[in-house]
Amino acid sequence: MSLSGALSNAITGLTAASRSAQIVSSNLANAMTEGYGRREIALEAQHARGGGVRVLSTIRHSNPTLITELRAARADEAAQNVSSGFFAKLESLVGTADSGDSISARLADLEARFVSAASRPDQAGRLDETVRSSKDLARSLNRATQGIQDARVAADKQIAKGVEGLNSKLSEIQELNVQIAGGSVAKRDVSALLDQRQILIDSVSEWIPIKEMERPNQSVALYTAGGALLVDGEAAELSFTPAHTIVPHMTLTGGHLSGVEVNGVAAAINGEGGPLRGGRLAALFELRDRDAVSAQAELDAMARDLAARFQTPGLDASVGAGDPGLFTDDGSQVAPINEIGLAGRLSVNPLVDAAQGGESRRLRDGLGAAVAGPVGNAAQLQSFADVLSAPRPANSGSFSGQSLSASELSAQVLSRFASDRLSSEAEMTFAATRASEVETMLLSDGVDSDQEMQKLMMIEQAYAANAQMMKTVDEMMNTLLRMG
Numbered sequence: 354m355s356l357s358g359a360l361s362n363a364i365t366g367l368t369a370a371s372r373s374a375q376i377v378s379s380n381l382a383n384a385m386t387e388g389y390g391r392r393e394i395a396l397e398a399q400h401a402r403g404g405g406v407r408v409l410s411t412i413r414h415s416n417p418t419l420i421t422e423l424r425a426a427r428a429d430e431a432a433q434n435v436s437s438g439f440f441a442k443l444e445s446l447v448g449t450a451d452s453g454d455s456i457s458a459r460l461a462d463l464e465a466r467f468v469s470a471a472s473r474p475d476q477a478g479r480l481d482e483t484v485r486s487s488k489d490l491a492r493s494l495n496r497a498t499q500g501i502q503d504a505r506v507a508a509d510k511q512i513a514k515g516v517e518g519l520n521s522k523l524s525e526i527q528e529l530n531v532q533i534a535g536g537s538v539a540k541r542d543v544s545a546l547l548d549q550r551q552i553l554i555d556s557v558s559e560w561i562p563i564k565e566m567e568r569p570n571q572s573v574a575l576y577t578a579g580g581a582l583l584v585d586g587e588a589a590e591l592s593f594t595p596a597h598t599i600v601p602h603m604t605l606t607g608g609h610l611s612g613v614e615v616n617g618v619a620a621a622i623n624g625e626g627g628p629l630r631g632g633r634l635a636a637l638f639e640l641r642d643r644d645a646v647s648a649q650a651e652l653d654a655m656a657r658d659l660a661a662r663f664q665t666p667g668l669d670a671s672v673g674a675g676d677p678g679l680f681t682d683d684g685s686q687v688a689p690i691n692e693i694g695l696a697g698r699l700s701v702n703p704l705v706d707a708a709q710g711g712e713s714r715r716l717r718d719g720l721g722a723a724v725a726g727p728v729g730n731a732a733q734l735q736s737f738a739d740v741l742s743a744p745r746p747a748n749s750g751s752f753s754g755q756s757l758s759a760s761e762l763s764a765q766v767l768s769r770f771a772s773d774r775l776s777s778e779a780e781m782t783f784a785a786t787r788a789s790e791v792e793t794m795l796l797s798d799g800v801d802s803d804q805e806m807q808k809l810m811m812i813e814q815a816y817a818a819n820a821q822m823m824k825t826v827d828e829m830m831n832t833l834l835r836m837g
Contacts, residue, residue, distance in 0.1 A: 358404065360826045365405035366819035369396055372408050373812045381809075384802050388552035390415045392544055413544040419795045420551070421565070424558035426788040431559045432636035433784040437777040439504055439640045443648050444774045446500040447493075447767055456497065456655070457763045459490040460741075464760065467738035470716065475728040480713035483734075484705050487679060491699045494656050498601065498697030501645050501652070505599045508641040509610070513595035515560050515634055516613060522553050523588040526575065529553070530584070534570035543571065557583070562631040579628035581615050589616050601649050601694030605642045612638075644773075651766045652696035654750025656680075658762055660687035660699065661748070662740045669733065671719030677702055678720065679737070692749060 376392045383389040395409040448455020466483040473479055529550040536543035554575065557563060562578040566585075574585035583589045594611035596603070603609035613620050613629060621627040622638040629635060663669075663678030664687060672678060677686040683698045703709035704720050717734055718726035744756040752765050 356826050356830055359822060362405040363819045363822040363826065365399065365407065367816060367823070369394070369406045369408055370812050370816035370819060374809065374816070376411065377809050377812065381802060381806070385796070388548050388555060390544065390548060390551070411542045411544055413547055415547075415551075416795065416798050417565075419791065419798060420555075423788065423791045423795055424555060425562055426784065426791045427555070427559050428562040428632040430781075430784040430788045431633035432631065433777065433781040435508075435633060435636035435640055436644070437774070437781040439508075439644055440770070440774040440777045442500065442504055444770050446497040447652075447770055449771060450764060450767055454493075455767060456490070456493050457760065457767050459486070459493050460659075460760050460763050462486050463490050464738060464741050467734055467741065471731040471734035471738055474717045474731040474734055477713065480716050481707070483716055484701065484707070484713045487701045488706070490659075491680060491701055494652060494696040494699050497652055498649065498694065501649050502599055502601065502697070505641045505645045506596070508637045508645075509596050509599060512613075512634065512637050512641070513593055515637070516591045516593040519557060519560055519591055519634075520588075522557050523575075523584055523591075526550055526553050526557070526573075526584050527586075527588040530568075530572040534572045537570040547571065558632070560632050560634045561629055577628050577630075579621075579626065579630050581620055581628035583615075591615055592617070599641075601646075601653070601697065604646060605638070610642070648770065649694070649696070651750050651769065653692050653694065654747060654753070655763055655766055656696040656699045657687060657689065657692050657749060658745075658747055659759055660695070662743075662745070662759060663737070665740055668736055668740055669719050669721070671721030673721065676721065679705065679716075689748065 373394050376394050380391055390413040393412045393414060395412050397407045397409050399405045399407050448458065450457060452458060463483070463486045466479070466486040470476075470479040470483045529546055533543045533546045533550065536546065550573070554563065554565065554573075557575070561583070563583065564576045564578060566574040566576065568574055568585070575583040576585075577583060581589070592614045596610055599610070605612055612622065613634070615628070620629050622629050622635050623643075627635070660678065660680040660682070663680055665678075666674075669678065675686060677684070679702055681687065681700050681702050682691060682695060683700060684703065687695065687699075702711070702720060704711045705713055705715045707713060714725055715722055716737065717728070717730065718724075719733055741759045744758050744761070746756050747753050747762055750766070751769065752762060755765075757765065
């Protein structure tokens with residue numbers, strides 16, 4: 354081999370070693386970077402050019418199977434996070450069975466106040482405390498209703514923000530597709546672009562579970578798990594109209610709230626055939642249009658049962674057939690047809706509320722009694738206490754038809770909410786554990802720092818050998834020049 358050939362070989366060796374060191378150092382630096390695909394340099398011997406080595410390309414390694422599994426796990430985790438967050442909030446709104454400020458505790462206090470007042474009907478203080486307890490119970494239902502509607506508004510806002518973010522990310526993915534395809538055709542290294550696209554697709558998949566399909570020149574097409582096209586040559590456009598205010602009667606099925614459209618076509622969110630089912634987006638719709646609506650219906654059923662007990666015919670002879678009892682629907686008699694949202698409108702009859710010009714003695718004398726009756730007459734107070742404790746069939750809600758006292762019904766509702774919270778937490782824990790395990794598997798399949806360090810040592814040796822070759826050739830050429 355000529356000296357020039359040896360020098361050329363050494364130069365190509367140094368170039369390959371330098372490029373290899375760059376790749377290995379990049380791998381080590383990004384060993385824990387999400388979305389990073391391990392790189393490896395492809396080399397080829399240059400037999401036709403007198404020897405040496407040529408850098409062919411940079412190979413980006415990935416595990417599509419694990420990536421797909423991780424995306425599905427994270428979509429499930431994101432959905433369960435939304436669900437568990439709502440049920441935890443719901444339980445905090447209504448309280449737990451052992452908390453002193455729960456709806457059940459307020460109801461138990463009201464029963465106790467009626468019993469106490471009936472034992473000493475002549476004491477105005479006990480009557481006042483009974484009115485106060487009634488107002489506290491109504492307010493607790495009002496606050497829980499407001500909290501549920503606030504959760505629906507918050508979910509609606511998150512949907513709007515999520516749709517906006519999805520549109521932006523889908524457009525970026527399509528732009529990256531173009532850049533990656535162009536780079537692949539031009540034989541450029543597009544590994545960094547592939548990393549960036551993977552991160553974006555991972556982010557999209559948390560909101561909407563997706564299927565990734567390969568296209569020529571390393572481009573991809575994205576479909577939802579339900580079959581809706583998101584990216585393929587062009588990016589789909591999602592649209593959603595947020596609501597600034599949500600009240601109990603407003604629902605998606607009723608046409609009061611917006612769904613999501615894909616390229617102008619309405620897309621079902623949930624159900625077996627829903628093209629946008631699964632993930633954070635679907636969970637937010639479930640919160641807004643199913644879970645929160647169902648929870649509100651339970652509170653409304655409780656409020657209706659409570660009000661209906663005090664509207665029982667013959668319970669209070671001083672009250673007319675069309676007049677409200679102790680609890681009213683914003684001052685009016687509670688009617689079954691207006692049950693939706695009743696828990697948010699429930700209030701104490703102003704006839705007994707001193708703050709509204711009423712008198713607490715009407716609990717003893719009758720709500721419609723214009724003048725005070727005998728202060729020792731506890732019959733009406735006892736009737737009110739009895740009607741609360743008496744079992745009667747629930748007319749609505751998930752416990753409809755069951756014969757329950759007022760306190761038993763409230764306990765059943767709170768127990769259901771607690772059960773929902775526990776179930777959602779268990780599902781959240783399972784989803785988070787699954788996602789963590791798959792992520793660990795993916796990381797272990799990625800950059801192996803020990804292996805990369807071994808490669809770096811070999812590269813160092815190769816670099817030193819080629820540098821020594823160049824030094825030797827230089828010395829030999831200098832010797833020849835001196836001889837000349």
